[in-house]
Amino acid sequence: MKYLLSLLLTGIALLLYGQGTFDANYDFAGQQGTDRGANVSDVGDGLMLTTTSYCGNYGCDRIAKLSYTGELLWTFDQFSDDYIFYNPQSKLDIYELNDSSYVALFAVESAATGRLKTSWINFNEHGIIHEMPISDTSQSEAILAWKKYQDVFWTWTNISYEPMLVRKLTPDGTVLFEKLHDEHNFLVEAGSDFAPLPDGGYLYINRFGTGGFNNATMWGRRDSLGEIIWEHLDPLGTRENSVDNIVLTTDNKVIVSYRIQDRYVVENPLADFGGDYIIHCQDLEGNVQWVRPLTYMPYQQVYHIIPAANGDIIGVGEKMVLDWQGTPDEDFIAAWMFRMNAAGEMLWQHHFVPDQPQHDQYTFYDAVELADGRIAAIGYYIDSFPNGLLNADTWLVVTDGNGCIYDECTNDIFVGSADLTVIGAAPAVQGFRLSPNPVATNGTLWLNWPESASHHQSDRLVLYDTNGRVIRQWASADAPENLAMTNLPPGIYQLVLTRQGRRWQTERVLVL
CATH class of the missing domain: 2.60.40.10 (Immunoglobulins)
Incomplete structure (x- = not known):
């Protein structure tokens, strides 16, 4: 028996600065829980968010649909009897099908076996239409990225922390093709991104080695059968906590971002700082076009890069800001957004900084360029309460094409000053x-x-x-x-x- 249910979303701050730009936070889990906005997708009539949340002693990961001005349209969580295992650094966009339903992929921890499986979910605003595993549940498989090209869906998964596996799926989740990347005898291999190509092949990036800080980075191109066309190896290695990205721009350039080790890290293996991020450009034949280091000490992280419609590159992540505005020891993590042109020249970069001292950290995990040139970025911010508890809320920012949310913005953009409650008044699926x-x-x-x-x-x-x-x-x-x-x-x-x-x-x- 069904009853009409509306979700009252409290604790949301939404501030409209100009035409279509805003800064909003969504407290899905309440003060006792944590939310981390993970992915944002443009589905043509609004934005779809995925969040990874923790509500007390269980996960409450969810999908939410918003209008382009940030109003909550509908949301639901808990897609199966198993536990959603969601890495906010994964690249798991949501796509709309021809029947106005949506598809998403998640890594799900089986309640029976404790193993991870890749689960394909077809849903609409009224709930789940169909859900099924697409992986062999005899071993753990973690979905790291999936992409859509024309009517084919691609998945990029990690098999028990060993070789990477690429799959092609039909819109109903049927597996058309899969290829295990087992040509190299690497002890440990991990990969965090790939990109389908128009010829049916794909680009990919891997991180491998013996674990810890003895890692290297390899990326390359393969044909439609998964056979190697070329590979590029950076022997300097990459930090274990690096997030790697690979995309194809609108002018057919291969853009890679990854974080290398540096002397500071080598001499201080327990430190969590140091290491330049490298933006690397090649053509489709593997020829290097340019390389740009993004040097910033003591800490930076590029979580996602996206190709802009005009050939530019947009990146989002986080940076540590030291002695902010000349105040000694006023250090915090700021969300970071930047834009480079096709030649690798930095056009602008912004730190999104709190205007209230209780906001301790801002982070962007994902971004998408909207059809009108605006940029939507999702992540989270953390509040410190007097009792020492930390509360992370899902955080969405929509900027103009220059990364601004108000006129005459500078490198430091102030956010979080709004105090307006937004109520979503559409049916939720199950609950109260x-x-x-x-x-x-x-x-x-x-x-x-x-x-x-x-x-x-x-x-x-x-x-x-x-x-x-x-x-x-x-x-x-x-x-x-x-x-x-x-x-x-x-x-x-x-x-x-x-x-x-x-x-x-x-x-x-x-x-x-």
């Missing part, structure tokens, strides 16, 4: 909605129990106080559609929906 929240005297709770063949006795909706005491609870068999939330003493409560003994959804409730 409490409205209003905060509750002054009376509130109404709408329920839509997660579908299953039969409800377990452990299926419960429980209201806890801050000491963990059960204040009220409802079982799936006797819960009505509308639950009255009355006669509660003022304070903070937690609503927890469990399915088969496992947490499914939580929401913090404030009673005034």
Whole structure:
């Protein structure tokens, strides 16, 4: 039995600066949980976000659809009975099919075996249409990237931390082709990006070695059967925590970004700083066109690069800012966005910095250029609370083509000053909605129990106080559609929906 459910999204700050530019944060998991916006995709009539979240003691990764001005249209989480295992550094965009549904790929940890599997998910705003594994569940397989070219989907996965595997899929998830990259006898191999080519072949980048800091970087091109055309090796190696990227620009140039070791790192193997990022350009025949180091100490990370429509390169990530505005020891991690032209010349770069001291870190994980030239970037920011707790929220910024969200912007762009609540008022899939929240005297709770063949006795909706005491609870068999939330003493409560003994959804409730 289905009940109409709307998701009330509280704790969102949204600030519109100019025509179509804004800075917004989305607290999907509440103050006790963490959100990290991972990927953003332009699906033609809005933006699709994927977030990796942690709500207490379970994962609540989700997909959300927004308008181009940041309003939440719909969202849902928990795509299967297994646990979503989502790496925010993965490149897992969402694509729309001809029937107006969407497809996404996730790495899912099996509740039965504990192994990772690649799961193909077809869904729309009303929920899952079809979900199936596309990997051999006898071994762990982590999806790192997937791309769409024309009507073919490509996946790039890591098999038990050994060779990389590339696949081609039809829009319904059927495997057309797969190729294991096992030509090189590397002890450990990892790869974080690839790019399909018009001729049916693909570009790819790998990181390999013995682990730790003894890694090297290799990238190359293969034909439609997965056979090597050329490969390029940088023996200087790459940092273990480097995020590598490879893209094809609109003028058919191969752009690679990776982070090399440097003397500081070699002499201080436990340090998490140092190492130049390299932007490397070649043609499709493998001939080097130019190489540009992005030198910045003590720390920088390029999480994603994208080819712009005019042949430029847009990159996003994070940088450490030291002694900001001349204040000694005022150090923090700032989100970073830059743009280079086709010749490798830096056109501009911006640090997105907090205007409030409680925001300790800003990061961009992914970006997409919109059809009108604006840039949408997603990541997270972290707040430090007086009790020492850290709270990460999904964070979305839409800039103009120059990386600005307001007129006359400089290298430092101030963000996070808005205080406007945005409510998404479209159906969610499974769970509950409490409205209003905060509750002054009376509130109404709408329920839509997660579908299953039969409800377990452990299926419960429980209201806890801050000491963990059960204040009220409802079982799936006797819960009505509308639950009255009355006669509660003022304070903070937690609503927890469990399915088969496992947490499914939580929401913090404030009673005034």
